Amino acid sequence: MKKLLFFLLFVSASFSIFAQEDEEGTNDKNRPHVFSLGINSGVYFNINACRDNVDLGNKNYSFYTINPHVNYGIDLGIKWSPKIRTRFELKYTRMSYGFDVNYNYTHLDDQIYLTNVVAYLYNYDLNFQFDYMVYSNSKLQFSLSPGIINEYVKAYDFKNKSSNGDIKYGKDLGTYTSQYRNYMLGLNISGVFRYEVLKNRIALTATPGITYYYRNFKVEDNKPYFRFGLTAGMEFYFW
Numbered sequence: 664m665k666k667l668l669f670f671l672l673f674v675s676a677s678f679s680i681f682a683q684e685d686e687e688g689t690n691d692k693n694r695p696h697v698f699s700l701g702i703n704s705g706v707y708f709n710i711n712a713c714r715d716n717v718d719l720g721n722k723n724y725s726f727y728t729i730n731p732h733v734n735y736g737i738d739l740g741i742k743w744s745p746k747i748r749t750r751f752e753l754k755y756t757r758m759s760y761g762f763d764v765n766y767n768y769t770h771l772d773d774q775i776y777l778t779n780v781v782a783y784l785y786n787y788d789l790n791f792q793f794d795y796m797v798y799s800n801s802k803l804q805f806s807l808s809p810g811i812i813n814e815y816v817k818a819y820d821f822k823n824k825s826s827n828g829d830i831k832y833g834k835d836l837g838t839y840t841s842q843y844r845n846y847m848l849g850l851n852i853s854g855v856f857r858y859e860v861l862k863n864r865i866a867l868t869a870t871p872g873i874t875y876y877y878r879n880f881k882v883e884d885n886k887p888y889f890r891f892g893l894t895a896g897m898e899f900y901f902w
Contacts, residue, residue, distance in 0.1 A: 699740035703896025706731035711886040746796040754788040781822040812849035849876040
């Protein structure tokens with residue numbers, strides 16, 4: 664983590680040096696260094712988040728995806744030049760998926776057995792985005808934004824359904840919890856649309872994107888894990 668923070672600081676400092684030429688000749692009103700504060704919310708769609716069938720200790724479970732997932736975020740941006748901006752983002756994500764249980768292996772007693780489980784995961788993301796503006800007019804701007812995604816699983820819950828219809832909630836299902844990745848690193852590419860409603864002060868944003876994760880969501884995964892996302896929000900600019 665320390666190496667990653669040093670790397671991000673080095674990159675940000677490099678952007679500042681690179682942008683000095685663009686800063687020359689600008690007056691105070693149109694200077695390129697602008698701080699921005701953004702708030703956003705949206706949905707995610709996971710691809711290959713878990714395998715269709717996993718055998719955990721000779722216990723068969725059929726996994727299935729539950730999409731979409733909700734997220735909320737806040738970011739702080741620095742505009743280094745008319746076209747270059749970096750953003751640090753903190754995001755909260757609530758994810759879920761389900762699996763059906765083979766009752767032959769999961770007896771709760773002689774007559775009642777576990778039939779289905781829905782897992783809820785609560786993640787915190789610490790992200791770094793590099794925005795490069797490719798189009799701009801008086802109101803609308805569009806930027807390409809590659810980024811680094813750091814995702815941490817901080818908590819989880821389970822909704823357990825038994826054969827008699829009872830539903831109970833819990834935080835530990837033993838074998839299941841040991842399969843989760845508590846940390847994942849991903850690379851993201853997004854398109855950032857900004858529409859200014861108040862010149863140099865307030866803008867509406869829409870951001871579609873895709874993330875590729877280097878670590879699979881479940882230990883047994885052997886397929887690449889992708890996530891598609893769409894968020895909308897507002898940005899506030901400060902000189």
